[in-house]
Amino acid sequence: MQKILDAILADQLDAVADLPVPESYQAVTVHQDETEMFDGIATRDKDPRKSLHLDEVATPELGPGEALVAVMASAINYNTVWTSIFEPVSTFGFLKRYGKESPQGKRHDLPYHVVGSDLAGVVVRTGAGVNAWKPGDRVVAHCLSVELESPDGHADTMMDPQQRIWGFETNFGGLAHLALVKSNQLMPKPEHLTWEEAASPGLVNSTAYRQLVSRNGADMKQGDTVLIWGASGGLGSYATQFALNGGAIPVCVVSSPEKAEICRRMGADLVIDRSAEGFKFWKDEKTQDPKEWKRLGAKIRELTGGDDPDIVFEHPGRETFGASVYVARKGGTIVTCASTSGYMHEFDNRYLWMNLKRIVGSHFANYREAWEANKLISKGLVHPTLSRVYSLADTGQAAYDVHQNRHQGKVGVLALAPEEGLGVTNPERRAQHLDAINRFRGV
Numbered sequence: 001m002q003k004i005l006d007a008i009l010a011d012q013l014d015a016v017a018d019l020p021v022p023e024s025y026q027a028v029t030v031h032q033d034e035t036e037m038f039d040g041i042a043t044r045d046k047d048p049r050k051s052l053h054l055d056e057v058a059t060p061e062l063g064p065g066e067a068l069v070a071v072m073a074s075a076i077n078y079n080t081v082w083t084s085i086f087e088p089v090s091t092f093g094f095l096k097r098y099g100k101e102s103p104q105g106k107r108h109d110l111p112y113h114v115v116g117s118d119l120a121g122v123v124v125r126t127g128a129g130v131n132a133w134k135p136g137d138r139v140v141a142h143c144l145s146v147e148l149e150s151p152d153g154h155a156d157t158m159m160d161p162q163q164r165i166w167g168f169e170t171n172f173g174g175l176a177h178l179a180l181v182k183s184n185q186l187m188p189k190p191e192h193l194t195w196e197e198a199a200s201p202g203l204v205n206s207t208a209y210r211q212l213v214s215r216n217g218a219d220m221k222q223g224d225t226v227l228i229w230g231a232s233g234g235l236g237s238y239a240t241q242f243a244l245n246g247g248a249i250p251v252c253v254v255s256s257p258e259k260a261e262i263c264r265r266m267g268a269d270l271v272i273d274r275s276a277e278g279f280k281f282w283k284d285e286k287t288q289d290p291k292e293w294k295r296l297g298a299k300i301r302e303l304t305g306g307d308d309p310d311i312v313f314e315h316p317g318r319e320t321f322g323a324s325v326y327v328a329r330k331g332g333t334i335v336t337c338a339s340t341s342g343y344m345h346e347f348d349n350r351y352l353w354m355n356l357k358r359i360v361g362s363h364f365a366n367y368r369e370a371w372e373a374n375k376l377i378s379k380g381l382v383h384p385t386l387s388r389v390y391s392l393a394d395t396g397q398a399a400y401d402v403h404q405n406r407h408q409g410k411v412g413v414l415a416l417a418p419e420e421g422l423g424v425t426n427p428e429r430r431a432q433h434l435d436a437i438n439r440f441r442g443v
Contacts, residue, residue, distance in 0.1 A: 001025060001177055004070050005416050008122050013136035016124055021068065027057045027176030028395045029112040030083055035090040048084035048403060049396035057114060060172050060180050063104045064128040067183050069139060071415040072195035072423060074174040075118040075386075076395070077203045077234070078340055081403045083115050083168060084396075088343060094169040101162070108171035116175030117143035117167040120189055120199035120423070121416070130183040138189040138425070141181050142370035143203050145170050156216060157366040165364060174199075175395055177416050184367055190378040191426035192433060195417045197384040197441075200410040201238065201377050206365035208238035209373035211313065211337050213246060216369070217362045218311045218335040222247030227300065227309035227327065229316050231268065232259035234402075234410040235337070237385035237440070239313045240266050245381055251300055251309065255405070262385075262408055265439045270303040272296075281323050288346065293326035300327055311335060318342030330355040337362045380433040383440040385409030389420055409441070 001022045007015045030051050038046040062068050083091045091113055099109025123137045133139070145166040146157045153160025167173025172180035189198050211217040212226070220226065226243045230236040231252030243250035244267050251270045252263040260271045279296060283289045300309065308329035314321060317339025324334050325347040334357065339345070352359070365373065376382040387409040390398040398411050414420065424430050430437070 001070075001416070004124060008070065008072070008416070009418075009422070013122060013138070016070075016122060017135035021124060022059060022178075024056050024058050025177040026392065027055060027114040027178075028116065028392065029053050029055045029057065029114050030086075030091070032092045032111040032113075035086050035092060038085055043085065043087060044404075046085035046087070046403075048081060048399035051084045051086070052115070052396040052399060054393050054395070055112065057112065057176075059178060060107050062125055062127045062180070063107075065130060065183055066127040067123050067130060067133055067181055067186060068125040069119060069121045069141065069179045069181060070124050071119045071121040071174055071176055071179050072417040073120050073199040074116045074176075074413045074415055075200045075202070076398045076402050076411040076413065077117050078338065078402065079117055079165060079168040080115050080175070081399050083113065084399050085403070091168060094164070095171055098164065098170060110171060114171055114173050114176050115167055116173035116179070117165060118199050118202040119174035119179050119415075120195045121179070123186070124178070126183065133183055133186050137186075138423075139186045140189050140198050140202055140374065141166070141174065141179070141185045142187065142206050142365065142367070142374070143167060144185065144364055144367065144370065145182055146184075158216070158363060175392065175413060175415070177392075187371055187374045188378065189423070190374070192380065192424060192429035193377070193384065193437075194421050195423035196389050196412040196414060196420055197386055197437070198423065200384045200386045200412050201374070201382075203364070204234045204410065205238045205377065205382065206370040206373045207337055207362070208235055208242060210365035210369045211335050211362040212239050212242050212311065214365070214369050216366075217360060218313075218333045220246055220248050220311060224248040224310040225251060225304055225307045225329075226311045226313060227251045227253065227324070228313040229253050229320055229324075231271075232262040232408055234385070234407070235315055236313065237262070237266065237409050238382065240268055241382045244268065245376075249304065251303060259408055272299055272303070281319060288322045290326070290348070293323045296323050297327045308332065315339070316341045318345055321345040322347040325357065325359070326351050328357050331357065333358045333360055335360040335362050380429065380436070383433065383436050385440050386412050387441060388412070389414060
């Protein structure tokens with residue numbers, strides 16, 4: 001592995017193809033024999049630092065249509081948190097089902113799971129049938145792993161019955177020195193970004209693009225008022241940028257003055273600090289408070305000059321969903337991609353059906369959507385919102401901080417990269433966008 005890293009750092013990428021691939025590599029894993037370690041413990045008290053391990057694992061066999069990538073940097077997503085606390089189910093069930101489908105799938109059914117759904121790195125090897133990529137290419141990867149053997153996936157790969165999220169529902173993810181991906185997960189690394197910056201947008205940027213911009217999601221248009229929950233976070237920060245770039249009006253909901261300032265630095269003028277406003281949408285564990293929904297609606301109209309949201313960008317789930325359905329305008333759209341505060345949503349259906357509102361489910365993105373989202377990053381029209389970078393050995397702490405909502409923007413992880421700041425191949429473009437890069441990093 002060291003010879004491959006030395007070649008990358010020396011910018012001798014043509015030599016990568018001739019260097020031997022190691023038989024094993026370092027990777028962040030969860031262990032199958034520990035899936036019950038948090039039984040009886042409340043979700044918030046489950047600690048990823050106890051379940052995530054830095055192990056030496058065997059290099060997987062490279063299959064047709066696949067690529068092996070030397071990972072320079074990765075990032076933390078909430079699916080890694082879910083994997084680490086074994087909620088809502090253990091991911092070993094995904095790996096076992098995948099293992100039953102084919103000999104290729106069987107490689108993934110192991111007593112350990114290499115996690116991580118983002119990467120920036122260099123292609124080391126490609127399998128049979130791969131023509132678009134070669135060893136030495138600098139790449140980022142999106143997290144859609146799909147077999148494309150069903151007709152259902154050919155109009156939209158997210159509809160394929162064998163669609164999986166790489167590093168969550170597959171093995172050999174990106175929080176490691178090597179990663180195994182489908183070749184159609186690969187996209188060009190933005191030349192003006194460092195390894196850690198380039199690794200951070202992949203999952204959340206593509207997810208926000210489909211959820212908000214794509215016709216498969218909310219199909220946002222110019223002039224739309226968009227309520228964005230968690231607008232300074234890993235997902236919401238990209239939704240905020242898409243709204244601003246697309247001529248929409250973001251109303252950013254955050255949980256602290258510091259996070260409100262991040263939104264303002266991104267260019268958003270309308271910000272709600274829910275902690276300062278004291279919103280409490282639940283009276284107790286079983287009872288919501290419609291008066292608080294109405295108070296939120298009044299605050300939104302105060303900021304917008306009387307407009308209700310055309311689109312509500314939902315991902316907290318249980319805690320906020322009732323309020324989201326209420327505040328959307330008549331004929332508006334509530335688009336949801338996650339449920340970080342709980343999966344069982346409750347809302348007053350009268351406000352949905354009588355006002356002709358729509359709830360749209362959105363899940364990651366297809367290759368075209370991911371490619372378009374990455375192109376916006378490459379052109380400097382959307383910027384990484386990376387706030388902190390950890391070492392691979394400290395991945396457990398990084399996941400813990402995300403689990404406890406201590407982060408702002410995305411949280412990065414260095415894999416093979418020995419330090420931050422490496423990997424820029426277009427310094428002129430970086431200089432052009434450096435102010436925005438630094439501003440959006442929250443530094």
